Amino acid sequence: MGHKVARDTPDHVAVDSDSAARLSDNALKVTRYFPTLVFSLDLPDSESLNAHLIEAIYAERARDDSGVNKSNFPELGSWHSHVRLHKDDTFAGLVQQVDAVSDMMCRKLGYHTSYRLKIGTMWSIINPPGSSNRAHIHPGCIWSGVYYVQAPKNSGRIEFIDPRTQNMMTQVEYIPGTRRPRNCWTKVRYQPVAGRMLIFPSWLYHSVAPNRSRAKGKDADRIIMSFNLSQEKRR
Numbered sequence: 001m002g003h004k005v006a007r008d009t010p011d012h013v014a015v016d017s018d019s020a021a022r023l024s025d026n027a028l029k030v031t032r033y034f035p036t037l038v039f040s041l042d043l044p045d046s047e048s049l050n051a052h053l054i055e056a057i058y059a060e061r062a063r064d065d066s067g068v069n070k071s072n073f074p075e076l077g078s079w080h081s082h083v084r085l086h087k088d089d090t091f092a093g094l095v096q097q098v099d100a101v102s103d104m105m106c107r108k109l110g111y112h113t114s115y116r117l118k119i120g121t122m123w124s125i126i127n128p129p130g131s132s133n134r135a136h137i138h139p140g141c142i143w144s145g146v147y148y149v150q151a152p153k154n155s156g157r158i159e160f161i162d163p164r165t166q167n168m169m170t171q172v173e174y175i176p177g178t179r180r181p182r183n184c185w186t187k188v189r190y191q192p193v194a195g196r197m198l199i200f201p202s203w204l205y206h207s208v209a210p211n212r213s214r215a216k217g218k219d220a221d222r223i224i225m226s227f228n229l230s231q232e233k234r235r
């Protein structure tokens with residue numbers, strides 16, 4: 001039977017199998033759709049801004065020591081401010097920077113020029129050693145951001161989780177001991193860097209690992225400002 005098939009096989013089949021053997025890796029094209037965008041930006045001259053923010057944030061904690069309970073763990077010492085800090089002139093410097101970055105994003109993303117991305121809520125979190133933030137999303141807005149005010153070594157990376165949960169239905173085996181291709185990641189972690197801002201989709205699940213800093217006193221605190229952006233018609 002095998003012999004008969006071989007004899008009846010038309011010539012062009014043999015040619016096709018030859019050309020398949022000659023396929024180069026470059027012949028296989030890949031296109032990425034539905035990407036998850038994480039913007040990052042290092043603010044220029046952040047040192048003076050951060051020094052001012054650290055003072056303002058500790059002052060706010062002294063004024064409102066209990067804060068609010070969100071993704072933080074107050075019982076572990078994590079403090080979360082109320083969410084209207086953008087209305088407080090003390091934080092106007094950071095608000096201006098966020099507004100400027102938001103305008104850049106609107107241009108990059110082709111958003112309608114009659115609309116802007118406006119800060120709807122803004123807050124601060126202080127994570128002393130041992131505290132962290134549970135996985136969460138930010139409902140009701142488009143983009144969310146974090147600005148690192150103070151980020152000592154080992155103070156906790158932020159982790160973003162693949163939003164395509166279907167993608168985790170079947171686990172693929174990758175070559176052991178190698179870094180898998182970025183296109184195949186199902187989570188990504190960012191080291192916090194003072195003066196750096198990250199902006200990510202509000203629907204993207206994220207958490208913060210425990211602060212394991214060994215710095216002394218308040219120098220060990222991981223301090224952030226965070227905000228939510230929504231589209232609003234320009235006046």
Ligand SMILES: [Fe+2]
Nearest residue numbers: 071136138206
């Ligand atoms: Fe968050």
